[in-house]
Amino acid sequence: MKKILFCLVLLTQTALANFSELDAYLFDQSAKYQTDSVLLWEDGKIIYEKYAHGFNPDQPHLLWSATKSVAATLIALAIKDNQLNLTDKAGKFYPPLRRAQADTISIQHLLNMSSGLEWKETYENDPWTSDVISMLYWKGYQDMAAYTASKKVVHAPGSFFYYSSGETNLLMAVLQGALGADLYKRYPWTHLFEPLGIKSATWEKDSTGNFVGSSYLYLTPRDFLKIGQLYLQNGAWEGKQVLPKDWVKFSTTPAAAAQDESYGAHWYMNTILPKTGQRPYPHAPEDVFLALGHHGQMLFVMPSQKRIFVRFGADKKGSISHDMIFKLIMSGGAK
Amino acid sequence: MKEKIILLSTLIFGSCDFPQVVSNSFTKEFCSCYFVVGQSEKYCYDYALQSLQISSYEIHRESKTITASGYGFSSEAKFLSKEEGCRITNL
Numbered sequence: 001m002k003k004i005l006f007c008l009v010l011l012t013q014t015a016l017a018n019f020s021e022l023d024a025y026l027f028d029q030s031a032k033y034q035t036d037s038v039l040l041w042e043d044g045k046i047i048y049e050k051y052a053h054g055f056n057p058d059q060p061h062l063l064w065s066a067t068k069s070v071a072a073t074l075i076a077l078a079i080k081d082n083q084l085n086l087t088d089k090a091g092k093f094y095p096p097l098r099r100a101q102a103d104t105i106s107i108q109h110l111l112n113m114s115s116g117l118e119w120k121e122t123y124e125n126d127p128w129t130s131d132v133i134s135m136l137y138w139k140g141y142q143d144m145a146a147y148t149a150s151k152k153v154v155h156a157p158g159s160f161f162y163y164s165s166g167e168t169n170l171l172m173a174v175l176q177g178a179l180g181a182d183l184y185k186r187y188p189w190t191h192l193f194e195p196l197g198i199k200s201a202t203w204e205k206d207s208t209g210n211f212v213g214s215s216y217l218y219l220t221p222r223d224f225l226k227i228g229q230l231y232l233q234n235g236a237w238e239g240k241q242v243l244p245k246d247w248v249k250f251s252t253t254p255a256a257a258a259q260d261e262s263y264g265a266h267w268y269m270n271t272i273l274p275k276t277g278q279r280p281y282p283h284a285p286e287d288v289f290l291a292l293g294h295h296g297q298m299l300f301v302m303p304s305q306k307r308i309f310v311r312f313g314a315d316k317k318g319s320i321s322h323d324m325i326f327k328l329i330m331s332g333g334a335k
Numbered sequence: 336m337k338e339k340i341i342l343l344s345t346l347i348f349g350s351c352d353f354p355q356v357v358s359n360s361f362t363k364e365f366c367s368c369y370f371v372v373g374q375s376e377k378y379c380y381d382y383a384l385q386s387l388q389i390s391s392y393e394i395h396r397e398s399k400t401i402t403a404s405g406y407g408f409s410s411e412a413k414f415l416s417k418e419e420g421c422r423i424t425n426l
Contacts, residue, residue: 053378054374054375054378055374059372059373059374060371060372061372062367062368062372127356127385127386128353133356133360134356136360136363137356137359137360137363137423138352138353138355138356138359141359141363141423142423186418189418201418202367202371202417202418202419202420203418203419203420204367204419204420204421204422205419205422206422207422216367216420218367218371218372218420314382316382
């Protein structure tokens with residue numbers, strides 16, 4: 001125990017020596033955002049780690065929408081197991097989508113947020129017409145996939161990008177249909193968490209037993225780091241190819257219909273936006289990709305730097321700048 | 336003031352039971368914060384509260400449930416297990 005405490009103190013000191021500006025920014029007492037925990041990993045070791053507001057290394061934190069990137073990883077695992085394909089129609093495994101127009105929605109369309117289903121992704125600032133609020137807490141909380149599937153198809157599937165939490169929960173229902181309820185029940189644990197040594201996971205389900213893939217996964221920062229490592233290693237873990245070989249490339253390729261967001265298959269990237277000609281994060285490397293969630297949850301995978309950054313927060317009153325974090329990560333440390 | 340605007344908008348644009356969102360979201364997020372994350376009651380209260388207030392809440396430690404009421408509605412969320420976390424369990 002003493003050894004662990006000593007290591008923690010040492011880590012914090014290292015942090016202050018190398019990443020004092022990043023530390024000052026993340027834990028700025030006068031800022032409206034609130035950092036609960038943070039870690040930075042580089043080429044095999046954690047080089048900066050800190051916990052605040054009562055959190056410790058063993059406590060899981062809600063990922064909010066960063067859950068989506070892990071949910072997509074479950075689809076990758078099922079593809080590796082030959083349970084489904086990207087080009088399969090979602091209705092093949094989820095009967096409510098076997099209706100006119102919706103029957104052409106494919107698994108890839110859902111991963112790319114391009115189903116064409118009507119949706120409004122707003123939160124506290126516009127609660128009364130928000131489909132997310134309605135899905136999580138009102139009309140849809142018992143069966144989130146059914147809530148989403150009941151929406152009108154307002155664009156031809158594949159032709160229009162709109163970030164929708166409902167689409168991830170549809171994907172989870174598709175996965176349940178493909179795997180069967182028994183295998184599905186603990187699939188994240190048997191196929192992802194246990195092989196990676198992730199022990200802190202809680203993944204909440206709706207009343208139908210469907211994982212809330214859009215929002216409700218809890219992990220410690222060190223366990224979330226492992227998801228980043230899996231992607232940094234191109235889907236390989238301890239010498240074994242866990243994800244399909246081309247999965248990371250596919251995940252980080254912009255969705256064909258995305259014009260004003262750099263978004264792939266449930267991951268954000270830093271590619272040049274077709275509409276503006278600019279990158280979303282000017283201070284970040286070009287090849288970085290991100291899992292992001294409400295209230296400032298973040299995982300940055302930085303392949304060229306062999307760095308991974310995890311930050312959990314409770315930014316209810318104001319948002320933190322991702323680009324500023326990139327700037328401070330890039331200027332800190334030995335590199 | 337903000338509360339009044341939201342409530343008025345709810346009455347104009349929403350359905351009559353929309354305000355149950357307030358107690359549903361509070362119980363669910365409080366339950367997860369308290370029983371899954373293991374945070375303090377104060378942290379979880381601040382965390383679970385959205386833009387609208389609730390009138391009362393209670394932590395039932397033995398049954399691992401949270402109940403809350405607000406705007407004439409009551410809600411309950413229950414902790415099921417370490418893997419499954421919490422879920423809204425209104426009757």
